[in-house]
Amino acid sequence: MADDGRLDGLASRLLGLTARHAERVVGAELAGAGAHRWHYAVLATLADHGPASQAGLGARTGIHASDLVGLIGELAGRGEVTRAPDPADRRRNVVELTDAGRERLHRLDAVLAGAQDELLAPLSPGRRAELVRLLRTLVEHHGHPEPADRDRISGRPSRTG
Secondary structure: OOOOOOHHHOHHHHHHHHHHHHHHHHHHHHHHOOOOOHEEEEHHHHHHHEEEEEHHHHHHHHHHHHHHHHHHOOOOOOOEEEEEEEEEEEEEEEEEEOOHHHEEEEEHHHHHHHHHHHHOOOOHHHHHHHHHHHHHHHHOOOOOOOOHHHHHHHOOOOEEE
């Protein structure tokens, strides 16, 4: 990076530039696999936490309810999730990952591992681990609601697959 003076010392700027690059890399890799980040977020959340109501899934993923309905319909149409009335409260739906969804998630995990390798290429394994540790510290400090799903984002192996 060229010496931009003051800007080179601003962590917020460097994080922002890196985040934008990460979004491009991850987005391109997922698009190449016929997916996008919200597909991954729903599949990963269901794999990590089990069946969920649509409202619960929206809270965990940060996907707006109106967007989530269409997204779940799309995933259900591909046989990757099922959506059925909750037997305990028929006013709400429960979304569950299918075997096909688990297989798809496993393939997307591999795609994301490659994207992580591309993004973090200049860093040694030790520096990658340190970066992830530092970023987790920031995320936890600033109170982001779902730090448990960060293992998938960091490229660590899935606990469920």
